[in-house]
Amino acid sequence: MGNYTITVLAGDGIGPEVTDQAVRVLDAVAKRFGHTFTYHKRLVGVAAIEAEGDSISEATLELCQKSDAILFGAVGGLPNYDGRFKVKPEEALFKLRKGLQFFANLRPVKPLDSLLNASPLKAEIVKGTDLLVVRELTGGLYYGHLEPPVPGKPSAIRRTEHGTDAIDTLLYTEAEIERILRIAFDAARDRKKKVTSVDKANVLSSSVLWRQVADRVAADYPDIAFEHILVDACAMHLIRRPSNFDVIVTENLFGDILTDEASVLAGSMGMLPSASLGSHKTVHGRLGLYEPIHGSAPDITGQGKANPIAAILSAAMLLQYSLGLKDEASAVEAAVAQTIEAGYRTEDLASTGARTVNTEEMGQKIATTLVAQA
Ligand code: NAI
Ligand code: MG
Numbered sequence: 001m002g003n004y005t006i007t008v009l010a011g012d013g014i015g016p017e018v019t020d021q022a023v024r025v026l027d028a029v030a031k032r033f034g035h036t037f038t039y040h041k042r043l044v045g046v047a048a049i050e051a052e053g054d055s056i057s058e059a060t061l062e063l064c065q066k067s068d069a070i071l072f073g074a075v076g077g078l079p080n081y082d083g084r085f086k087v088k089p090e091e092a093l094f095k096l097r098k099g100l101q102f103f104a105n106l107r108p109v110k111p112l113d114s115l116l117n118a119s120p121l122k123a124e125i126v127k128g129t130d131l132l133v134v135r136e137l138t139g140g141l142y143y144g145h146l147e148p149p150v151p152g153k154p155s156a157i158r159r160t161e162h163g164t165d166a167i168d169t170l171l172y173t174e175a176e177i178e179r180i181l182r183i184a185f186d187a188a189r190d191r192k193k194k195v196t197s198v199d200k201a202n203v204l205s206s207s208v209l210w211r212q213v214a215d216r217v218a219a220d221y222p223d224i225a226f227e228h229i230l231v232d233a234c235a236m237h238l239i240r241r242p243s244n245f246d247v248i249v250t251e252n253l254f255g256d257i258l259t260d261e262a263s264v265l266a267g268s269m270g271m272l273p274s275a276s277l278g279s280h281k282t283v284h285g286r287l288g289l290y291e292p293i294h295g296s297a298p299d300i301t302g303q304g305k306a307n308p309i310a311a312i313l314s315a316a317m318l319l320q321y322s323l324g325l326k327d328e329a330s331a332v333e334a335a336v337a338q339t340i341e342a343g344y345r346t347e348d349l350a351s352t353g354a355r356t357v358n359t360e361e362m363g364q365k366i367a368t369t370l371v372a373q374a
Contacts, residue, residue, distance in 0.1 A: 001034040004284065004323050007067040008039045009060070012046040012089060013296025014306035014359075015073025021308035021363025022071060022315040025335070028367035029319065029328050032374045040067065045075030045089035045296070055092035061099055068282045069322035070096070070289045071315060076296035089296075097137060102276035102289055103176070104183045105135040105255065106317070109242075109262045109272065114341050118267025118352045121239060126265050128243035132191065133262055134184040135255025137276060139176045140206075141168045142252050170206045172251065177213040183277065184249035185221045190326075194225040194246035198234045198254055210251065231258070238262055259293075268348045269294040270307025273314035275321055288322045290314040300347075304358035307346040309336055312366055335370035 006026070010019035023039065030037050042060040043051055055075070064070050075089040096102070110130045116123035157166045181197070188195045197214040199207035211228055218226040229237070231254045237244065238261055250258065266272050272293045280287035292310030300306055313336060320329035344365050345353030357365065 001036075002284070002323070002325075003036045003038070004068045005038045005040065005066075006318070007060075007064050007070045008041045009044040009056075009064075009070060009072045009092070010041070011044050011073040011075040011092075011296065013074055013076055013298050013301045014294075015045070015075065015296055017301075017304075017306050017359050018292060018308040018311035019071060019073035021359060021366075022311040024363045024367050025312045025332060025370065026071075026315050026319075028335075028370045029325075029332065032331070032371050033325070033328055035325070035328075044072075044092040046077055048092065049087050049089060053087075055087050055089050056095050061095065064096065064289075065100060065280065065287070067287070068284055069287065069318045071318060072096075072289055072291035073311065074292065074294065074296040077298055096289055097276060100280060100287065100289070101138060101278040103136060103138040103279075104180055104277045105137040105259075106183075106187070106275040106277065106321075107133045107135065107259045107262070107272065107293065108313075108317075109133070109265050111266045111271075112337055112340050115267045115271070115349065115352060118349055119265055121265065125240070126242065129245075129265055130192070131242060131245040131262065132187055132247045133255060133259050134180065134187065134247060134249040135259060136172075136176065136180045136251045137255075138252075139172055140252035141170045143171075170204065170251075170253075172206045172210065174209065174213050177210050178217055179279070181214050181217040181249060184247050185217060185224055188224045188247040189221070192246035193223060195221075195227075196234070196245055196248045197226070197228050198231050198248055198250035198258070199228065200231050200254075201228070202230060206251070214249075234258060235261060239264075263293065267352070268307060270310050270346065270348045271313070272310050273312075273317055275314070275317040277321060282322065285322045285324045288318065290318040290322075304360065305347040306359045307348050308359050308363050309340075309346075309366075312336060312363070331370055331373060332366075335366045335373065338369050339365045 010016040044056045119126050199210045201207040201211045276289040316329040316332035319325040343354035350356045
């Protein structure tokens with residue numbers, strides 16, 4: 001039985017709708033397991049711009065750093081958001097990721113058996129898929145700009161006597177590669193004990209270094225099966241035999257592309273959670289930012305159509321990675337699976353189930369199922 005503080009940044013659009021349900025499920029966890037969660041709710045995105053003049057205030061950033069974990073909804077805008085402010089709501093996320101150095105982005109993909117027909121791929125291909133993509137989030141091409149690299153600076157565009165050219169630099173240090181590899185291997189220890197490191201070592205020097213460092217780290221984990229695979233081959237295997245993967249670890253751009261591809265396996269954007277971790281430790285674990293992979297979905301905002309499961313599974317990741325509460329995380333996952341098995345579906349998956357419910361009803365079903373498991 002513990003006391004934990006969680007900063008809740010619901011954001012705008014469907015962010016608050018799905019985050020309310022994630023908090024409802026966390027309350028059910030507190031009730032069943034006897035924990036105390038103290039929530040600090042703060043504004044980000046459009047609401048923060050309107051009230052505080054910035055997408056996220058310095059005070060909120062400081063609060064995040066002092067919490068045990070951060071639960072994030074989505075930012076991006078409302079249907080009536082007309083860009084009348086100079087600041088973009090999405091800046092809140094970049095400030096959080098960069099300010100707190102969340103260098104590891106974890107995206108699990110585990111399609112539920114009763115949702116296999118929701119994917120455009122054949123059910124027999126998707127069946128048994130349970131993988132985790134670990135994407136490096138603060139290095140590589142996104143931050144490479146000539147020499148020396150300047151984080152966040154746009155790529156160099158130059159005019160020469162022959163016309164215009166542009167340069168992006170893909171730079172990784174050994175330390176950056178090693179810390180993301182260790183996150184992947186540690187994660188594999190709690191899973192199916194296999195790591196696939198994805199690179200383009202037949203072409204890129206940064207990938208050659210990536211492989212060397214990966215081999216060195218792998219030697220520290222003799223209990224984990226390890227393989228290298230080229231990114232183009234990985235893209236193919238992901239949709240041919242997704243169930244062969246356990247943990248996939250890769251650099252920033254490859255990870256961006258592969259996670260969008262992998263999301264197709266789960267059937268809906270509304271099903272996929274994520275965690276972003278850095279090196280800030282808390283008393284209970286690693287400080288992390290937990291959010292659904294989807295955005296603010298202005299097209300369905302305020303209609304009760306948003307699927308809260310991605311947000312609820314993000315809360316499960318929060319329990320596991322930042323609070324060290326593995327049984328509690330498993331209980332949330334089980335409650336989600338049982339609710340889906342019982343036929344409840346939000347609008348996005350309505351064609352695959354018997355009972356269509358709204359956002360709040362889905363949250364309530366999952367919360368009551370969780371408490372009833374006890
Ligand atoms: P989106 O993820 O908001 O929506 C894409 C499509 O998926 C829409 O048709 C939406 O209705 C549907 N969808 C998304 N989440 C859903 C859910 N939980 N349940 C049911 N259906 C769901 O992406 P879009 O439309 O490209 O971006 C909208 C805004 O969100 C933009 O301003 C964008 O910048 C922002 N955004 C923010 C993110 C974040 O806060 N992390 C991530 C991605 C986009
Ligand atoms: Mg992407």
